[in-house]
Amino acid sequence: MRRKIAVDLGTNNTSIWSNGSVAFTEPTIVVLSASDERIVAIGNEAHEMLGKTPETVISIRPISGGVISDFSIAKAFLKIQFSKLSQSFELLRPDVMIAVPSGSTSVERRAALEVALEAGAAHAYIVEATLAAAIGAGVAVSSPAGNVILHMGADVTEAAVISLGGVVAYESKRVGGNTINQAIKQHLKNKHGLIIGDATAEEIKQKIATAVVTTDDRELEISGRDLTFGMPRNVVVKTKEIHTAISPILELLSAVVESALEKTPPELSSDVIDKGIVLTGGGARLSKFDKFLTLTTGIPSHLAEDPELCAVRGAAVVLENLNLWKRSIITKS
Numbered sequence: 001m002r003r004k005i006a007v008d009l010g011t012n013n014t015s016i017w018s019n020g021s022v023a024f025t026e027p028t029i030v031v032l033s034a035s036d037e038r039i040v041a042i043g044n045e046a047h048e049m050l051g052k053t054p055e056t057v058i059s060i061r062p063i064s065g066g067v068i069s070d071f072s073i074a075k076a077f078l079k080i081q082f083s084k085l086s087q088s089f090e091l092l093r094p095d096v097m098i099a100v101p102s103g104s105t106s107v108e109r110r111a112a113l114e115v116a117l118e119a120g121a122a123h124a125y126i127v128e129a130t131l132a133a134a135i136g137a138g139v140a141v142s143s144p145a146g147n148v149i150l151h152m153g154a155d156v157t158e159a160a161v162i163s164l165g166g167v168v169a170y171e172s173k174r175v176g177g178n179t180i181n182q183a184i185k186q187h188l189k190n191k192h193g194l195i196i197g198d199a200t201a202e203e204i205k206q207k208i209a210t211a212v213v214t215t216d217d218r219e220l221e222i223s224g225r226d227l228t229f230g231m232p233r234n235v236v237v238k239t240k241e242i243h244t245a246i247s248p249i250l251e252l253l254s255a256v257v258e259s260a261l262e263k264t265p266p267e268l269s270s271d272v273i274d275k276g277i278v279l280t281g282g283g284a285r286l287s288k289f290d291k292f293l294t295l296t297t298g299i300p301s302h303l304a305e306d307p308e309l310c311a312v313r314g315a316a317v318v319l320e321n322l323n324l325w326k327r328s329i330i331t332k333s
């Protein structure tokens with residue numbers, strides 16, 4: 001039997017499922033030697049080199065905005081990841097399912113099918129990430145009721161209303177966890193005259209940022225480079241100021257849900273209020289983001305379990321039951 005591999009090829013992270021479980025999640029990064037473009041490292045190893053790399057190497061993220069932006073690097077990345085899964089005695093090439101954004105174009109979808117085939121797949125399939133995430137979160141997507149899913153990644157956030165196993169309405173915006181980090185960096189620069197790196201912005205977000213302010217005002221000492229003097233300097237940042245800095249991004253995120261709901265047929269609208277919104281994707285882990293959406297949309301919102309793995313798990317369910325989902329997939333051999 002052919003090996004089956006499900007892939008969530010994300011802007012920041014790629015998760016790969018095989019043989020009944022998620023095999024690994026690794027950063028979607030490839031480091032090349034600058035002189036001959038040979039691959040030096042990929043995934044975790046490549047991520048550890050970020051920001052510390054000498055001029056002899058270059059790092060490339062082959063996915064941006066949730067879609068393939070560098071085809072040959074994406075292919076090399078997948079090929080190496082697939083090779084970790086296969087055993088030397090395996091003769092048959094695998095069947096590969098890739099989750100793609102609901103907002104991706106037909107050209108971008110074709111690129112996802114092609115990349116899977118060129119990385120070694122015998123048959124390539126794609127499924128919309130919002131549908132996959134809903135399935136992976138355990139939502140009863142096949143029922144005739146309207147289910148709302150919000151899938152928030154690093155670069156893209158999509159909200160979809162799903163009924164009878166298909167996406168009925170959706171909204172896709174190029175905003176996500178990375179956008180929040182950018183807002184945090186901008187705040188540090190404007191208000192504290194400090195330049196901080198991506199890892200520091202991520203640390204601030206994970207440790208003290210929140211989508212809804214409470215009395216719990218935490219603080220964190222971070223270091224960066226002084227904007228004027230170029231010297232290292234430490235600054236203490238607080239929950240409230242970070243909340244103010246990221247508020248415009250939170251508004252954009254809430255607008256993604258509202259816009260999907262506006263496109264929803266009225267027959268499904270009442271279900272949506274009853275069932276609530278399920279939050280998936282790593283970006284949805286932002287502290288109190290569920291509470292924020294409940295307040296702004298008036299619809300109860302809940303963070304799924306293992307939100308960053310919902311899409312790959314759902315893609316795997318679809319791959320294992322192709323007949324059941326044939327209306328929701330696109331394929332190429």
Ligand SMILES: Nc1ncnc2c1ncn2[C@@H]1O[C@H](COP(=O)(O)OP(=O)(O)OP(=O)(O)O)[C@@H](O)[C@H]1O
Nearest residue numbers: 010011012013066153154155156177282283285286
């Ligand atoms: N505890 C946390 N709090 C806030 N944000 C988090 C947390 N953990 C992860 N994230 C964010 O989740 C995002 C990555 O999520 P995910 O892996 O789902 O994205 P991706 O699939 O790589 O991106 P995309 O779907 O946009 O292509 C990052 O922006 C990261 O900062």
Ligand SMILES: [Mg+2]
Nearest residue numbers: 010011153154
């Ligand atoms: Mg993603």
